[in-house]
Amino acid sequence: MCGIAGMMNMQRPAGIDTRLLQHINRTQRHRGPDDEGYYCDQWVGLAHRRLSIIDLSGGHQPLFNEDQTIAIVFNGEIYNFKALAHELKSMGHEFRTLSDTEVIVHAWEEWGEACLSRFRGMFAFALWDSRKRALFLARDRLGKKPLFYTMSQKGQFIFASELKVLTAHPDVDLALRHELAEDYLMYGYIPDPHTAYRNIFKLPAGHTLTLHPGQVPVPVQYWDLPETTTTLTWPQIQESLLEKIKEAVSIRMVADVPLGAFLSGGVDSSAIVALMSQLNTGPVNTCAIGFDQAKFDETQYARLIAQQFQTQHQEQQVNTDDVSLVEVLAQLYDEPFADDSALPTYLVCKLARQNVTVALSGDGGDEIFAGYRRYRFHLAEQKVRGLLPSPIRQPLFGLLGQVYPKADWAPRVFRAKTTLQSLALDSVDAYANTISKIRYQDRQSLFSAAYRHSLSGYTGAEILRQHALNTPTDDPLKFIQYLDFKTWLPGDILTKVDRASMANSLEVRAPLLDHRLIEWAFQIESQDNIRRQTGKYGFKKVLEPLLPQAILYRPKMGFSLPLSHWFRHQLQPLLHEQVLSPVMMDSGYFEPRQLQKLVTEHVSGRGDHGAALWSLLMFAQFLSRQA
Template identity: 55%
Template structure:
């Protein structure tokens, strides 16, 4: 795992500032504390920070081909590099190292832009081909590894793993993107391809970007992969479960290649426990596992993790985390570079910190909920879709819209209709309803939160448009459709971003076997009823795991990482919240309605309403603004 950065002059072979490139690279030192490298030639500068995992002595970057006309800087792992290297050697390519990085160089020579279609792994890389005067950027299919870029007015393109590497350049415009702000307060993160800055973009998962010197037209990213939910023909529950386990075992096996200590996160949930079960069956040595425990039993899964660790005789490391872990609040704003409001980033940071005490590589269970329909919101979405089919929008909108306004709590109604948010969702179309279920601040609250001037600046733009854009390519089945939307938004924008920044802060590489693209393509083709059966999500997965894990692990209610934000904001952080949200700093941005901010804080701290998601998102936005815009960090 590494960090990459670079400068490319699209106009011609002009001088590259070596000091600037060095500072861009050093801004990401935490991503690669073992080694660093820089290459500069007229019009091009490439930089790299390395966390050594494979070929410890021979993987220095930038890495070149035989005649040094093609160079690469690479972040990630190519798990099928040995098979590709054998194929390329047979075609006449000569290798000087045993690293997966060198495979990328020769694959580019052999297959050009199509090389990415041959890679199985997680990656973000940049190739400079001097003969073709071409810079080629690529990001893996699911967005496990990040890549940011900006094309400046002077013709230079900057790129880097993290936004902070681009911010080193003082000429980079710092103007905030109004639509990104709307999306942030809608989702709690800024979905690809936007960043908080109008001048900077994220390369979307499954995309490449090709720049050729001298071309004046703005470069357009190219999609090279998408997930197809076409029926794979496997319908029998036992057959599907057996093949799913075999495919997961193979995805885990290829991720065990490492020349440094390796282990796994073990939360005690289904997905991480499944990964550990597969690792234990593949390893002759006890598996290294780690988990964190909380004092509050509502958030504490440690006893389930210990149960799994005992079953597979792992070398289990567990530490207790202070439930009032305020020390990380400022650190988070530095890690994520732009506003990010998933509070589970705090415990994720701590579990990565714990894992790094014993290992350098960790396998995680991320992706199981998105790929195999584990979220409860999928079940509720299907309930709502059935009701939407029964009533046309012309009747449904006014009826449920009225109920949503009048009844904050409807105890008289069937359980499916009790929640105010359910009424509001049923008043909307399918996409609007699903957006309401995933949004951190609903449409009404966002509109009241923003100032009149900022609402005019948005010109009617709403965060739900992110889902509408992806829905154009989404499958028709209502379950597959929302799975697809989450795989395009929530997974890369929230989950994978959280894990990447938290792990890289400690020089830890995290591998995600459930997101192996071949496994994901196969599981996407399973019948929706095998994934969500009645009230049971991940149905086929849990049934298949019954031979590997105890029923208590498989069928208990989902917990996940959680932080007691509500109590914090009414207790130990009470005054800090008031100072941060009601002080001059947020008021001076001109983005927010000061009276509405005061009402939100007062209502929450009095116990009248629950506004902890809104307060947390504002809190993190203020921390970003103070650190990055005002330059106080």
């Protein structure tokens, strides 16, 4: 696992400022503390930071082909590299290392852009083919590895694994994207292909970018979730699902460094550990983060699995009064990021790094097998939409949604406002309402009149609408799973894990996000993913011989923090200092009286705005770094 960066002159061969390239690349030293390397010619400069995982002595980058006409910098892992190397050797290619990086170089020589269809792994790479005078960038199918790019004000193309590399370049335009506040406060992150900055972009998952001098590059999609023209039968699921997951786990256990697993005590991480234990010759290294408040703590379940499979288990308890890392988070993500589970994710990565360099995680299970509660709610809402025509449904539920009180403090059964609002909307807008960190009406009240007017009717739901046009299915469950694969998964889940792990120089691998497994699992009928209000039904059934019922069918907890408590106690000074700061009040995004009202209501106990205030706090910290 590594960090990559580079520059390309788009108009003429003017050479590369090597010292500047070194300077910006070293801002991501945490991604690769073991080594660095550079290549520069008159057109392009490539830079690399290395965390050694495979071929510890021979994997230095940039790496070249036999005649030095092709150079590559690579971040990630190609899990089937040994089979590909064998095939390429049989075609006459000569290998000088045992690394997966060299496989990409020779695969490019043999198959060109079509080489991507052969790779099984997670990756972001930049390959310079001097013969074609072409720079080829690619990002893996799911977006596990990040890749940012921009065009400098002097016409130089610049790319990197992290935003901080680009923002360290003196010629990069750092003007903020106008829709930033609207998109961020809806999603809690900035969805691909956008960033917080107007002229800096993320290469979307499953896309490539090819650059030639004098030409305008356009991202091209090379992979998408498959059309669901066929469905798997229940016997096929029972017969094949576990073996497919086990095979995905097996190929991710290849490493020349110590390897372990995260163990939260949830279904997904427990399944990964169970299968690793079957494949490993010795005890699996596992680690878990706990909290000193029972409602946030899952370590008893992690311990249950650790004991069952005799793992080498490590735990660390977090004091819920300790807020010392809150301000560190804003520095990790380089742009606003509101997922509060980023903090325990950072801590579990730090804990894991004490004993291992590679950790397997259970990420992806909820997206593939429909484990989120919001999926069940959306299906129930869709049934109501099907029963009532929109001329009746929209005004009826629209009015009920307006008058029903916002009751975050009440038991969940009485928190119907969001559901009523969603029933008045079409499927896309309803899902946008469901996933919003701050609901549309609440965002509107927070925004200044000038900012609302400047958006000209734009809402963050437009991003979902664009993805909805490409949905390969009309199944209502798979429809919203697809939207999550395009937004939530790369924008939140994978971003959170990448930055938290790389900050600790740890590589994280996610077997459940193996693209072959996903292509197969996307054919599972929705009724076999959600049955009798049980999410991940089929997945859990095939795991019954491996895992105890107490793990499989307990209520989902997730990594969460006591935000509401923090903002009334330990974080109250920071809340006033940041959310009500001049940089927020004068930003033009917000109505100052509404910010003050939100803080006052929460601190006094008259309202519970913990999630919204956390989003605003992260936004304030981002803005303060821009000032």
